[in-house]
Amino acid sequence: MATTETLVGKTTQEITEAVTQALEGAPAFRGRQVAQALYKRHARDVEQMTDLPRDLRARLAESVRLAPCTIRQRSEAPDGTVKYLLDLPDGEVVESVFLPYGDRVSVCISSQVGCPMACSFCATGTEGLARNLTAGEIVDQVLLMQAEHPNQRISHVVLMGMGEPLLNYPNVLKAVHLLNEECGISMRHITVSTVGVVPNILKLAEEDLQLTLAVSLHAPSDALRSELVPLNEKYPIARLMEACRAYTDKTKRRITFEYVLLSGVNDTEKEAHELGRLLQKAPLVSVNTIPYNTTDVSAPYKRPTPEATRRFREIVSSYGVTITQRQERGHRIAAACGQLKRSALKPGSAMRPLPMAASSAPARARKPSAAGVPTAA
Numbered sequence: 609m610a611t612t613e614t615l616v617g618k619t620t621q622e623i624t625e626a627v628t629q630a631l632e633g634a635p636a637f638r639g640r641q642v643a644q645a646l647y648k649r650h651a652r653d654v655e656q657m658t659d660l661p662r663d664l665r666a667r668l669a670e671s672v673r674l675a676p677c678t679i680r681q682r683s684e685a686p687d688g689t690v691k692y693l694l695d696l697p698d699g700e701v702v703e704s705v706f707l708p709y710g711d712r713v714s715v716c717i718s719s720q721v722g723c724p725m726a727c728s729f730c731a732t733g734t735e736g737l738a739r740n741l742t743a744g745e746i747v748d749q750v751l752l753m754q755a756e757h758p759n760q761r762i763s764h765v766v767l768m769g770m771g772e773p774l775l776n777y778p779n780v781l782k783a784v785h786l787l788n789e790e791c792g793i794s795m796r797h798i799t800v801s802t803v804g805v806v807p808n809i810l811k812l813a814e815e816d817l818q819l820t821l822a823v824s825l826h827a828p829s830d831a832l833r834s835e836l837v838p839l840n841e842k843y844p845i846a847r848l849m850e851a852c853r854a855y856t857d858k859t860k861r862r863i864t865f866e867y868v869l870l871s872g873v874n875d876t877e878k879e880a881h882e883l884g885r886l887l888q889k890a891p892l893v894s895v896n897t898i899p900y901n902t903t904d905v906s907a908p909y910k911r912p913t914p915e916a917t918r919r920f921r922e923i924v925s926s927y928g929v930t931i932t933q934r935q936e937r938g939h940r941i942a943a944a945c946g947q948l949k950r951s952a953l954k955p956g957s958a959m960r961p962l963p964m965a966a967s968s969a970p971a972r973a974r975k976p977s978a979a980g981v982p983t984a985a
Contacts, residue, residue, distance in 0.1 A: 614697075616646055616675040616751060617744020617782075620790060630671035631664055638664060646674060647790040650755040673697070677748040679756075692753065696721070696745060700738055702770055704749040706757060713757070714764035717749040719780050720771025725803050727824070727837050729868060731903040732770045740776040746783035750791065766799040768822065773800050774808035781812075784819060795819050801866065806843040809851040813858040821855060822896070823848070825865040827874050828882035836874070849890065856892040868898045869917055871910040880920045884927030894930040897921060 612630075615623050623646070624639030631638065641659050645651040652675060654665045680701060681693040690706040705716040721738040723730070746767075754762050765787055767773045773780045780800065787793045801822040802809060812821065825848075827833035833840040840848075852863050865887070869875040887893055897920065900911045912920075917933065924931045 612672065614673040614676050614744050615642065616748045617742055617786070619786070626672065627668065631667050634664060646751065650751050652755050675748045675751065676745045677752050679752070694749065694752070702741065704753060704769060706753045708760055712763045713760045714766060715750055715753050715762055716766050716769050717746060718769035718771050719746060719767050719773040719776045723771045724775065725772050725839055727803065729836060729870060729900060729909050740779055743779045743782035743786060746779060747786045750787060763793070764797040765793055766801070768799065768801045772803060772805065774802040774805040774812070777808050777811065781815065784817070803837050803839050804843050804848045806847050806851045809855055813855040816859055818861060820861065820864065822864045822866050823852060826868050828879055828886050832874060853890065862892040862894060865893060865895045866898065867895055868900055869912045869920060870900050871912040871916065873909065875912045875916050875920050877919065877923060880923035884924045884929055887929045888927040894932065895924060897931060897933045
């Protein structure tokens, strides 16, 4: 029988219904066993579901697909960071990153195949967008990496990989609920990033979830931000800040403003003072600085010096704004912030902008690598 549907991405109730339909005559508790195997024991094959009778396992394998992601390539850095290039059922690919720290294990996952935002310093944005990921494809990145690292429990999930999460709102929202309710990851340990899709920031505020919202700011003025983040033309800083205030008022949750430091572009004392003044009266905000990670984008950006980075933080902090620097991981395998990209393209895969971004983020033609050959970012 041809594969008809994928189980990962469904709730336990939905999996139970799918399994009892696929395995005619099987009791409902068999479906619940399958859900437990997928979400709690991280099974990747029906043969790992040994609490199911052998004949049911065989019928299940013929009837459904358990999970959508498979590993094409795995790259490990000396610091323990592991980058995965994952194949999807339609031949598209995404990248995900496993990030072990001393006090936690985090994963950075993707929400789209590519990205339509065209941020000038980001490798992902240079390739455009192929499609949104399904809720199952988002969640399965976490499940697959957990299965690969059974002795290191994943405690934190950040949706900061490929794509703009708030342009895939329904699937990201369902994935967040699945990660929390089915996989057992605390909502407070889930971070959703955005470059500033204002309508969906307001929509997310109404969900009143206890997740962390990270806003990619990168500049304190509209003129500079529009150069770095084209969506700023549609949703300028004043509108973005208004939406962020509405979010914190509703959720009482702190927003983190992400700020990639580009030498001589947005890391000068002038920008530091402007950023401090912009955020000094904003409640429940903090800034997370990220020195630029080298990519193969055409813009000639450079990494700031440690002294420039330190001085920038000192100035912003003088305005009473909490500011930190992200602990950097994965440089050697192009797994750091801004470096994720589609390392291998599906032949003939077409980029398309989504409606919200179309007026402000011009489409960029994607340059495919040699067929089937991953290229380093």
